[in-house]
Amino acid sequence: MKLLLPRISRTDLALYAGASGDHNPMHIDxxxxxxxxxxxxxxxxxxxxxxxxxxxxxxxxQERIRSFNxxxxxxxxxxxxxxxxxxxxxxxxxxxxxxxxxxxxxxTVTLAGTAVIEGEIAA
Amino acid sequence: MAIDPExxxxxLPSHSAEAEPGRLRFFAQxxxxxxxxxxxxxxxxxxxxxxxxxxxxFLFCLLAEKPDPLALLDELGIDVRRILHxxxxxxxxxxxxxxxxxxxxxxxxxxYSKKGGVLDFLVQRTDVTRNGELIAELxxxxxxxxxxxxx
Numbered sequence: 001m002k003l004l005l006p007r008i009s010r011t012d013l014a015l016y017a018g019a020s021g022d023h024n025p026m027h028i029d030x031x032x033x034x035x036x037x038x039x040x041x042x043x044x045x046x047x048x049x050x051x052x053x054x055x056x057x058x059x060x061x062q063e064r065i066r067s068f069n070x071x072x073x074x075x076x077x078x079x080x081x082x083x084x085x086x087x088x089x090x091x092x093x094x095x096x097x098x099x100x101x102x103x104x105x106x107x108t109v110t111l112a113g114t115a116v117i118e119g120e121i122a123a
Numbered sequence: 124m125a126i127d128p129e130x131x132x133x134x135l136p137s138h139s140a141e142a143e144p145g146r147l148r149f150f151a152q153x154x155x156x157x158x159x160x161x162x163x164x165x166x167x168x169x170x171x172x173x174x175x176x177x178x179x180x181f182l183f184c185l186l187a188e189k190p191d192p193l194a195l196l197d198e199l200g201i202d203v204r205r206i207l208h209x210x211x212x213x214x215x216x217x218x219x220x221x222x223x224x225x226x227x228x229x230x231x232x233x234x235y236s237k238k239g240g241v242l243d244f245l246v247q248r249t250d251v252t253r254n255g256e257l258i259a260e261l262x263x264x265x266x267x268x269x270x271x272x273x274x
Contacts, residue, residue, distance in 0.1 A: 005155070012153070019146070019153035020184045026204060036204040045208040046183055050154040053179035058158065061170070062218065068179055069212035069262070 001121075003055040003084040008043050010078055016047045043076040048084075048102045048111050055084040056098075060117050070100060070113030080104045088121060096121050126199055126234040126243050126267070135195060135247075137228040140185040142177045144221040150181055174220035179213060182251055182259055186227050195231075199245070205268045209244060212262035219251075219258055226252045240272035 010028075017028050022044055025032035033041045049070050056065055076082060085101045095116055102111035144164075151161045159166035160176065167175050177185075196203060219225060233246035249261040 015149075015153040019150040021187045022184070024203060024206075032204065046180055046211065047154065049211060050150075050178070050180045054154060054156055054158075056179065062176055062179060065179060065215055067212065067214045069210070071210045072208050075207070 001055055001059055001086040003051065003058070005051050005082045005084065007079055007081045008047070008076065010041070012047070013041060013043060013078060016044055016050075020044065020046060022046065041078050043078060043080070045070075045072040045076070045111070048072075048076055048082060049113075051082065052084045052086070052100050052102060052111065052113070055086055056115055056117075059086075060119075060121055064118040066095065066116040066118055068113070068115045070111045072110065073112055074108050074110045076102075076104065076110045080110075082110065086115070091120055094119060125236045125240055126201075126245055128234055130195075130199065130231050130245075131234055133231045135229045135231070136189075137226055138189040139224050139226045140188045141224045142181070142185060142219060142221050144175055147175050147177065147181065147221050150178065150184065154178075172218070172220065174222055177219035177221070177223070179215075180211075182213065182219065182225070182261060183211065183263075185225055186229070186249055186251075186261060189227065195245075201243075201245075201267050207266040207268065209264035209266040210262065211264075214260045214262075215258070216260075217253075217256065217258040219253065223253055225258070228252070238273075241269055243267040243269060 013027050017023055027041050027044050082102050086098045089097045089099050098115045100113040101109055103109050148162045160170045227249050229247045229249040232248050236243050245265045247263045251259040
């Protein structure tokens with residue numbers, strides 16, 4: 001399962017900050033990002049996790065998601081174009097186990113994680 | 124600067140937040156969600172829900188609505204510009220819906236340093252309840268960068 005996302009714009013980050021309530025200026029204020037020694041703002045990790053959530057709920061009804069866990073392995077620069085990927089690793093005792101990843105065009109893995117789904121997932 | 128391990132085990136003040144339908148629609152727009160189940164009550168009902176579902180990661184947003192979200196970081200002397208989200212996990216026990224008022228209670232479960240203090244970690248677990256029923260647990264690990272510790 002894959003979901004290719006549009007390029008993440010500054011507008012996307014502003015909208016996500018407002019909708020999520022995460023107003024950390026490192027994601028929306030270039031001046032603050034520079035004051036911390038960065039060249040630019042970077043995307044909220046939780047925006048990428050929300051994209052992975054969209055990938056999951058587009059394949060299984062949400063009420064079947066038992067758990068959803070990620071590690072944020074690399075920052076997502078503004079203007080990056082991520083792809084959400086989920087791979088079934090096993091089905092056991094009525095549960096389907098998935099490996100999750102978010103990758104950028106240059107191959108950087110920004111999130112890596114797992115999900116457990118009740119029942120099987122239609123291919 | 125290492126995080127004082129005394130903080131481990133601390134139960135932080137609870138807060139309650141309502142999953143407002145307008146906010147859920149705004150969130151769906153912000154993440155590019157076009158499945159009408161998340162924005163249209165009729166579509167949600169047709170899918171077997173009694174209202175707009177709270178999407179999988181939105182519980183984290185309601186958690187962030189606590190009255191003073193930076194209080195613990197301030198107390199621990201952590202500069203918000205230095206934090207990175209390390210890990211985030213959700214364990215779900217029941218669906219939450221628009222209109223639900225959810226209560227969030229966080230506990231600091233761990234605090235430790237790596238790489239000689241260049242990275243500090245602060246780990247919390249949050250129980251999410253609705254009328255006393257546990258509907259989800261959130262697991263959160265924050266990373267604090269201390270580049271000067273390497274010098």
